Amino acid sequence: MNPRILAATTGRILRQLRHDKRTVALLVVVPTVLLTLVYYMYADQPTAPGKPSAFDRIALIMLGFFPFIVMFLVTSIAMLRERTTGTLERLLTTPLGKLDLLFGYGIAFGLAGVVQSTIAAAVAYWLFGMETAGSAGLVILIAAVNAVLAVALGLFCSAFARTEFQAVQFMPVVVAPQLLLCGLFVPRGQMAGWLQAVSDALPLSYSVEALQEVGAHTEPTGTMWRDVAIVAGAAVVALVLAAATLRRRSG
């Protein structure tokens, strides 16, 4: 890796995003709209004493999922474009290293994910009165790690798509099982054993658990840090797999 090339690549990716004003607007507006929907859906639902309200419980987990879903999509399409327009092949004939490119994407879209989740968290906390025992900073940290994991998975999955139609199909494949099995709909402890085993193997189960820890405890817990480390580790594994899909020579 070369710091100058990494910085140039990160800047280039952010500049591409900045030119696409509609995408930037969607990144900012969509989470707010969805949080509003959820707020009014649960507005009249009774809350059991001593438990978080349904909105608090769901909005907290949504803050983790927004950057994951959106950054996965954005990255897999961006990387697919690099592959299909020939820019990837050209980049690989320059002094740019594979890790410069992969980390460039990780940093650029990781930052975009932080901005998105910061705005969404501000809306949830201030506009809709969401309450967590722990600090909002930890919520954003977990969202940021989720965004980086999503970028890494997007970089990897883009290698298996030849068209943008195919690339978007990977979104439900990667996101839906993690959303269903993360413990939001059915607590993980109440699932059948084999479902629990699958859930244990999916990284977002850990980020959801980490968010729930922040929701329930004033101070960061050991479980939360362990969960964050697992998600970060999964991101590193996905980046290594993505690096293996970048070939300087092709047939």
Add this chain to the structure above:
Amino acid sequence: MEDAITVRDLVVDRGRRRVLHGIGCTVPRGSVTGLLGPSGSGKTTLMRAVVGVQVIDSGTVTVLGRPAGATELRRRVGYLTQAPSVYADLTVRENARYFAALQGRHAADADRAVADVGLADAATQLVGTLSGGQRSRASLACALVGEPELVILDEPTVGQDPVLRADLWARFHEMAAAGTTLLVSSHVMDEAARCDRLLLIREGRLVADDTPDAVRERTGVDDLEEAFLRLIRSSEAGRGGAAGEEAP
């Protein structure tokens, strides 16, 4: 002085089809060498092999004294792909500055490269809004921005107007005079006369490797298109036997 490119017995298969059938040729330093041949003759595959992005089946490709694709060559070789490979959602200047940064160059070098291909007035336009010819010149600026010793240009003048085409060729010769080696492909024969040397390739085989004057002399005609036609006919007649190899 050793040659900039030496290709020996290069064989490349793509899928089940043999694209290059044992090509051997050299490209001298500080010259403009034209790689001519019809569409589908293997020009792009040969150029990709020289840049080191093509998987080859046998043979060797030596570039600036190193095996093609060696890490240190990445800052010494510039490559223009046939389809313009620049970012459509960045401006011309942003593209050039990014590729300049990859080569350790500065913004001023990038701006000069943009001006050199005649895009100074379009520098702040998004590449996606440019015409096809402008887009391919934006791509060319990104290939030349690092002032590489060897430049591989795959059909750089397609879609350019005649005046610009003449300007670009003049620029290529200026670069060669300053010591740069250029390998330029084209499928239009009228560009052959602008080259110092010619490689004529057809169906993955080399039909000629000579100067334009020598080609004219050997075939006894002045028009290069006609000369190539005669070379192809005589090589096919020669290949009619069991040998399967032509003598250029």
